[in-house]
Amino acid sequence: MSASDSPIKEPSKDSDALDDEGQEEGRAGGDLQVEAGGWGTAPSHLPFAPSSDSFDTTTVDPSYIISLIRMLLPNQESTWKKSDSITSSLCPVEESMVHTMDASMVGEFNCIKKSMSIEADSNPGWHSILNGGCEGFMDHHFVGMRLDHGEAGRTTGSDDLETGAIVMEKAWEDAGCILWDLSAIRTHAEFMVNNFLLDVLLASLHASKSPRITEICLGILGNLACHDVSNDAMVSKDGLIETIIYQLFQNDCTCLFETFRLLTSSLQGRRSAIWAKAILFEEACERIIWIAENTLNTMLLEKCVDFLLTVINSKEAANILLQPLIKFGLMNLVVNLLACELSNLEDKLVAERTCIIDQILCLVEALSTLDYNMEKVFAREELYQLICRVIKLPEKFEFTCSRVSAVVIIANLLVDGQHFASQLSQDYEFIEALLDTIPLVSDDSQARDAIWCILSGLLPRIPEHDISSLSLNLLASIFVEKSNLIEEDLKSHSSEVEPPNGNNTSPIVTTLWRIACVVEEWLAQKLERTADGAPCGGNGEDKAERLLQLCKKFCYLM
Structure with a gap:
């Protein structure tokens, strides 16, 4: 995996949530502490972390992570509708994505909550999270959510309720950004996956009407895709890969950027063939080419090209995707x-x-x-x-x-x-x-x-004898003018010179011999003109003679 596609922290201003809000006492049932070697000196009564653990783990209360995951759960009564920014015309297979939550998904949410409750029985510290103040947020999540920053959301009949929905959306965003940051660490990523984060993110992607929420979900998944264990879990989660691929039909640049980052990381992992096969359908391949060719966003273009480069450099991905991409x-x-x-x-x-x-x-x-x-x-x-x-x-x-x-x-x-x-x-x-x-x-x-x-x-x-005088003068002048560059390169690599060989036809020998022929022919013509009374070339001829001797010397040495 290249360094450019390692797990990243959430890039927006909200990524400071760990600094500003994560240290508040008792927030969502836990607080964030920093190990020795971080921002300050540990209290005298606490031991320093072993050097082997430094920068690998943090003292984040697991119950705090659980509370953040619960805050991302969408409201069961909300209407599930794909964002209007999706270009459905480019994916005719999915003609209508407007439907209410079906019974199976409701059952899945109930299963998640039930499983969390079972975990809480073995850890009393989680009871305050499962039974605490998160429910108020859950009742209003995604209600009145705005489609974008400039368009009013669904009317509720109450300014207070609309204001409350905005506050709750901001709380969701803060929780998501913290998880985004924490998911860059392998141990945290595995803990999140083991505690139903993939189920929650899949539900949020289906329910999201906000590009910002979609971006955060994809950003977290992009970090999870960088770790083998969590990537394996993503592959095993029914419907997740298909939902991620469908995000290619968004029109929001930030969402597309995170989608390409996620796919790039996934194609570099050990499950690259599975991800490549998921992308292998006509609409997706055409959409990838279309985005790269039409986007005006510099960062998105870079990420598109990075994705295509990853496809080529990954043997498994290239075998599956290269020919279709060339076709399209x-x-x-x-x-x-x-x-x-x-x-x-x-x-x-x-x-x-x-x-x-x-x-x-x-x-x-x-x-x-x-x-x-x-x-x-x-x-x-x-x-x-x-x-x-x-x-x-x-x-x-x-x-x-x-x-x-x-x-x-x-x-x-x-x-x-x-x-x-x-x-x-x-x-x-x-x-x-x-x-x-x-x-x-x-x-x-x-x-x-x-x-x-x-x-x-x-x-x-270049013909040796049929070349015109004008072309010969121009070509020889170029060689003479650049003779210092040629000489410096040959001398700086003189240790690489091979023993003399009469049959040596290496590229350097071939080039130097042809340069020598051109310069020698040019000097001969100059000499003829001088004999006819033309003025002497002076310094140019001296440099030409030096270049000629240099070429012959290295040709005989190599």
């Missing part, structure tokens, strides 16, 4: 996203967009390494041109990663795209930009090898 327009998506982001860079939105370009290029790079008829998938010349544009980006620090990734992609694509190599060999601006990239890849063996492989594939395609 993955390659068109990649081309369109890259073109759009490069246009944004031209509008000088550099700082905001470089990270997205890096992710898109990582996606293209991952695709270019697959054995999946990539010569057909990447047959579009537009993609080649876009990658070349990335290599030609200005020499700025922000573009370093993008240009390095583009080099590796071009090297991969040229393996199956020799027809494009002829075009690139005539693009001297591209060759110059490629040489400018050499210092950027000095410490990256893969990217460095890619540069020399590209050059060894392009330069031999």
Whole structure:
């Protein structure tokens, strides 16, 4: 599992609930304390936690967690209705999601409460939670809940009742945010799952009319998906995966962000095949591509691309989902996203967009390494041109990663795209930009090898004798101007030079020999013009002679 998809704490302002409210005495039957090594020094009469337990457990009263879970239970009498923001037209299978709670779900709630009561018999400390002040909240939960921050909710006939419903919604949100934070810890996540949190979250997702409540539920589930035990429980919970997949048809960006984070974490776990098969239906695949191509939210776009990259990098997920995603327009998506982001860079939105370009290029790079008829998938010349544009980006620090990734992609694509190599060999601006990239890849063996492989594939395609004087002068000038970069790279990797071999056809030898031929031909023409009375080139010729000797030296050494 990558670091980016490790459990996260709730990102909004309400994530401070642990700091501000969790320390209040007796809140919901428990209080939050911090171990040694946290925010302060432990009282002298309490021992410090063993070093092995530090940062792994916290002294959160289990009864407090139970009380928070109970606060998330939706009201049994509420009307269960999917949010209007769901685009039902994109999922015609689910034409109507408006129905009242059926008897089986009521029975499930009663079963949850009964099970909690049984647990309370063995732990008297829970009686105050099960029989305390939570019931008042439960009676009003989801009654009068607003659809959004600007639209009044269902009228109750009483301003006091409406105000009370808003207060209760805020209480639900606070409880959910605390659980969101606590679920990032494995031991807490397992405890929550063992105490019916999945049942409660599933019920809340069905009942929710508020994007904020849906976001919190998905955020908690996203953290649970990062832990193997709780992820296993999620897979085993009937209807939960299907409900999560259906959240892809939300229109709220925060809900979609948490949905993609959840799915990304799940595809990185040991149950990735089950999650991938759950996504494997036409509407979901089309919706994923549509969201990535049409969202204007930068964070959501990054998470969409991260999800697609996870699909490719996970062998099990790729076997199941890659072909359908390509069928529904993955390659068109990649081309369109890259073109759009490069246009944004031209509008000088550099700082905001470089990270997205890096992710898109990582996606293209991952695709270019697959054995999946990539010569057909990447047959579009537009993609080649876009990658070349990335290599030609200005020499700025922000573009370093993008240009390095583009080099590796071009090297991969040229393996199956020799027809494009002829075009690139005539693009001297591209060759110059490629040489400018050499210092950027000095410490990256893969990217460095890619540069020399590209050059060894392009330069031999340039005719030795039929080249025009103008083209020869331009190409030789590029080599001479970049000779310092070539020399520094060769000397910094001199320890990697292989013993002399008459049959050595390594990319570096092939490239250096072709550079030597071009420079030698250029010097010969200069000498002829000098003999005819043309002025001498001076310093340029000296640098050319030095480059020529350098190339010959390393060709004979390698």
